[in-house]
Structures are given as structure tokens and as C-alpha cells.
Amino acid sequence: MAAELEQTEQAVYSSASSARTIPNDDPAYAIDEESKKTEAEDGEKDVAVEKVESAPVFDVGEFPDGGLRAWLVVLGCAAGTCATFGLVNAWGVFQAYYTTTILKGTSPSTIAWIGSIQYALVFIPGLVVGRIFDMGYVKLPLGLASALLVTATFLTAECKEYWQFLLCQGIAIGLACGTIFGILMGAPAHWFKRKLGRAFGVMALGSSIAGTVHPIIVKNLIQSVGFPWTLRVLGFIEIVLLAIQFATVERRLPPKAHTGPFLDFSVFKNVSFTLYTTSAFTAFLGLYTVLTYIDVNAVSIGINEDLAFYLLSIANACSAVGRIAGGLLADRAGPLNIMTPATLVAGVMTYVWPFANSVGGNIAVAIVYGASSGVFVSLLSTPIVRMGRMEDVGVRVGMCFTVMALSAVAGPPISGAINDATGGFKFTGIYAGSTVMAAVVFLMMTRMSLLGGLWGRC
Structure with missing residues (x-):
């Protein structure tokens, strides 16, 4: 029992939900050093067990905080954010192109609704998608959303009317990006604790790179190969990035039972x-x-x-x-x-x-x-x-x-x-x-x- 108790004690981490503090970097403070020294006595064992059972839990098990598997998850998250925010961050170029060519005659404010809806849907599904992640689903929503994102990108290349752009580029791409992004935001926290900040920083590089490179790619490709092939090239880029994401991103901990x-x-x-x-x-x-x-x-x-x-x-x-x-x-x-x-x-x-x-x-x-x-x-x-x-x-x-x-x-x-x-x-x-x-x-x-x-x- 002593061995089991010690193992349980080291698996408990402090929580900020009730203590009003950021969780401690060390294993649970609920079990003090004195009780560890005297745990051979039955009475002290019972007290320690009671504390372990009642302590607020931040996580179970040691955080890898590094290693090949953990950083591959972050790499996959970065690839996913690059794929999703690539089109979203390039919207300004699309807005200018639609206003002067395909949707000429449609007011700029009306066209802007495509980009606004797309951007909103990157974040709005987070409440539902976050709950799905907590339930243990990762590969299924990532796979379905990735397929929708690539399909919608290729379909956007064929659009001619405003409602078609609104449906494909605004709603479909927005929902796909929102589902992917919602799953990705929870994944690094399963692998990092003390180095969680740098893990999120590396992950965020994906959207930064997308914001830097994609508008330039879109502007130059439209001028050189035309609008349809610009979207097709972007679609092929998405396939590569999303494949990396799908192969590497996963949960570390099994989901907990949820009765609420x-x-x-x-x-x-x-x-x-x-x-x-x-x-x-x-x-x-x-x-x-x-x-x-x-x-x-x-x-x-x-x-x-x-x-x-x-x-x-x-x-x-x-x-x-x-x-x-x-x-x-x-x-x-x-x-x-x-x-x-x-x-x-x-x-x-x-x-x-x-x-x-x-x-x-x-x-x-x-x-x-x-x-x-x-x-x-x-x-x-x-x-x-x-x-x-x-x-x-x-x-x-x-x-x-x-x-x-x-x-x-x-x-x-x-x-x-x-x-x-x-x-x-x-x-x-x-x-x-x-x-x-x-x-x-x-x-x-x-x-x-x-x-x-x-x-x-x-």
C-alpha cells in the first residue's frame, strides 16, 4: 500500500480552480513531507490517502515537457494552424480581387461579409469542439474537418456567384478551420506543463508564417496563373500541411467520465x-x-x-x-x-x-x-x-x-x-x-x- 500511495501522491498536481493560484510546478503540496516520512504507520497512511482523494487534480501522470513525441505534436499543431489561417489571413487579397473582377458591381461591404463570416467561424465553434476534445475525440474531427477544408478550397476555385463564395469560402472553410483550430488548442496542454508557453509559441508560428507568406503567394499566383489555379495550389499546400497534422496530433491522457x-x-x-x-x-x-x-x-x-x-x-x-x-x-x-x-x-x-x-x-x-x-x-x-x-x-x-x-x-x-x-x-x-x-x-x-x-x- 505504501508503494501505491507514493505513486498516487506523485501523480497529483495542484489546481487553480479552487486555490485561486496558478498551479505549482512541483507535485501536489497537499501531501506534506512529514506524512511521507511516517506513512509506514497505518494511521498516517489513512490520513494521507484521504488527502490524496480530496486534493484538486490538475493532471494525472508526469508531463513529458519535451522529447520527440511531444514536439511532433507541437509541429503538427503548427502545420494545422498554418493551413487554417493561411486562407483566413489572405482574405484582404481576395477582397481586393473580388471587388475589381469576379464580383465587380457588388458593394465592398457585402463582399466583406465573406471574410467576416469565415473569420468568426474560426473561433465560434470552439465551445462545442472543445467539449468534443474533452470527450476524447481527436482524429475523427480532424479528419472530417480537413477533408471539408480541402474540398471547399477546390470548390472556391469554381465559384462564380456571390452566394457560392459565401457558402464555400465563408461558411465551409470557416467551419472547417474552426473545428481544426478548436482541437489543436487543447493538444499541447496534454504534453507540456513547465514548457507550455514555448510549446504554444512554436505552435503559433504556424499562423504567423501563414500571415506572412500566404498573402504574398495569393497575390503573385493570381497575377501569374489566374484565380482558379491559385486556389488549387493552395489546396495542394493544405493537403501536405493537414497530413502532417493528422499524423502527429493526439491526446496523451484518456478522457475522464463526464456526467454533467x-x-x-x-x-x-x-x-x-x-x-x-x-x-x-x-x-x-x-x-x-x-x-x-x-x-x-x-x-x-x-x-x-x-x-x-x-x-x-x-x-x-x-x-x-x-x-x-x-x-x-x-x-x-x-x-x-x-x-x-x-x-x-x-x-x-x-x-x-x-x-x-x-x-x-x-x-x-x-x-x-x-x-x-x-x-x-x-x-x-x-x-x-x-x-x-x-x-x-x-x-x-x-x-x-x-x-x-x-x-x-x-x-x-x-x-x-x-x-x-x-x-x-x-x-x-x-x-x-x-x-x-x-x-x-x-x-x-x-x-x-x-x-x-x-x-x-x-
């Missing part, structure tokens, strides 16, 4: 989780404003259109640096301790952006904003993972992302409406910067809720 409702909204009883979700919602009301309009604003102040096009790619390339650096630092200092100052810098740069009237100024904004916003995006899931039990991680991440999706869809149109009403981007920058700064306040409140004060690793 399919969608459990009780996670909002956790004050820290509610504050953090509010922070994410507020941030995305303005976080993507710079990335959406930096090239448009540059052209409006006289910067060459070809150079302005590459400002977004510069921002996404620098975002990759922020994602990796943020992950490494988060593992040392805590994710919220890194996210909060980085988001503050992103808010400041959002204020500065409309007042940058030179080529150098816009490049500087793209570099600093890209790196700082990349930290926030790459670490977005990390604090959520540590706010409860591993068997509910999919629901928590999905719940946060579903709420966040509402603001991510509304943010850019609100910024565009402010631009239309004022005839410039200065008030747009003030609006977007203020929402990001409000998110910083909620991040600080989350830290205080978890730590019970201002100082500490969080």
Missing part, C-alpha cells in the same frame, strides 16, 4: 476565468485594427501601394519573433507577467499608428506592433489551461474563444465605421488603442484575482 451537461457554463463561476475572458473580448475589439488597416492607411497618406502591401507581412513576420520570445519568457516568469506589458506596448503602438506619416514610421509601427501583439496571441490559451482541471481544458479554451470571436468579428467593422464617419484613421486608432488598454486593466485584475495581490509568478 454537454456544455458546462459553470466555468464562469471562476472569477479569474471570467476576468480573463473579458480581457480577451475587450482586446479583440481593437487588437486587429492595425493589422486590418495598416496598408490602407499607408496608401491614403501617399505611400506606394506595392510597399504598403508588404507592411502586413512585415508585421506578421515580427509577430513570429514575439510568439517565440513570449513563450520562452512565459515559462520563466509566468504567462500573465509577460502578456500584460506586451499588450500595453501593443496598445501604445495602436495610438501611435495613425500619426506615423512616413515610410520609416509605418515600418517601425509594423515591427513593434507585430512583435508585441504576437506575444498576446501566442500565449492566449496558456493562462486558461492553468485555471482548472485538465479534463475540462477544451471547454475552458472553447468558451473563451467563442466569446472572443464576437469581438474579433465586430472590431474591424467598428473601426471601419469610425474611419468612414471621420474621414481618417486618427479616431480609429484612439478607439482601438483604448480597447487594448482596457484589456490590460482586465489582465491586471486577473493577476490580482489569482495571486491575491500585485506581485508573484503568474
